[in-house]
Amino acid sequence: MDLKEIQNLIKFVAKSGASEVKLEMDDVKITIRTGADDEKAPTTFLQQMPAMQMAPAAPAAPAAPVAEVAAPAAPAAPAEDNSKYITIKSPIIGTFYRKPAPDKPMFVEVGKTIGEGDVLCVIEAMKLFNEIESEVSGTIVKILVDDSSPVEFDQPLFLVDPS
Template sequence: MDLKEIQNLIKFVAKSGASEVKLEMDDVKITIRTGSDNETTIVQQVPVQAAAPVVQQQAAAPVAAAPEAPAATAPTTDDSKYITVKSPIIGTFYRKPAPDKPVFVEVGTEIKEGDVLCVIEAMKLFNEIESEVSGKIVKVLVDDSSPVEFDQPLFLVDPS
């Protein structure tokens, strides 16, 4: 099981509302627990005797996978002339440098290469995400304080 599959599993469990999921496959044992902070994740590579994958869930979650597909395809259909700024890391997306400060960019803001667009918190570190293009912010695709995945679209920029 590679890192991308583990990240997708964590995202799925967080959205599903399950309180705990255990997965055992060959040499990997993963336990994902969600609580009040939704951040407790334990990943261990341990020799396991069971040859077949075993998945235990305390809450049903098959409905959570269905809403993702339409949301992922919607922005690309009518916004093909815009440049998409994507997340370079996994973490929590913030539009402001601090709760009492103004947002970095709004829809309609003119940006240039190197301007800070947002911050993404990963493992208690706040990473400034800078623009790699110049243009005008057309759309903010992520809500403030929400989790983002690697390569997830964050902003649409009109380069003209």
């Protein structure tokens, strides 16, 4: 596991809202605590297992939390906008897709007007593709998740302006 993969994992955990994630592989053990309860920056622990040749992974640990300090500040800005917008959240854990197939167009784009029952995205869970339909009418203001990204239960996916 290289530095970029560790940084991406830290960013994903910070966005997901999970308070703690532990990952153990053959040669690396990683624990990421977001501190959601304490409202402080995420804490990352990287422990290298004995008899391993991943010397570059040890210096990567100090760089990872520094890169992540800015990430908790980014979700604070949309929090102000949430008061006038409706947040559509993920009903399941899985992989978020904005298109029904790689060669098909996106279900929705920012600025598109949607109605109740319109398909917004697909979430793949255990090899099943679940269409996520809108429960509200309005205009898509922001798409909060990148295509082909993992999502957690109750994770915000879209901001909709109901007016």
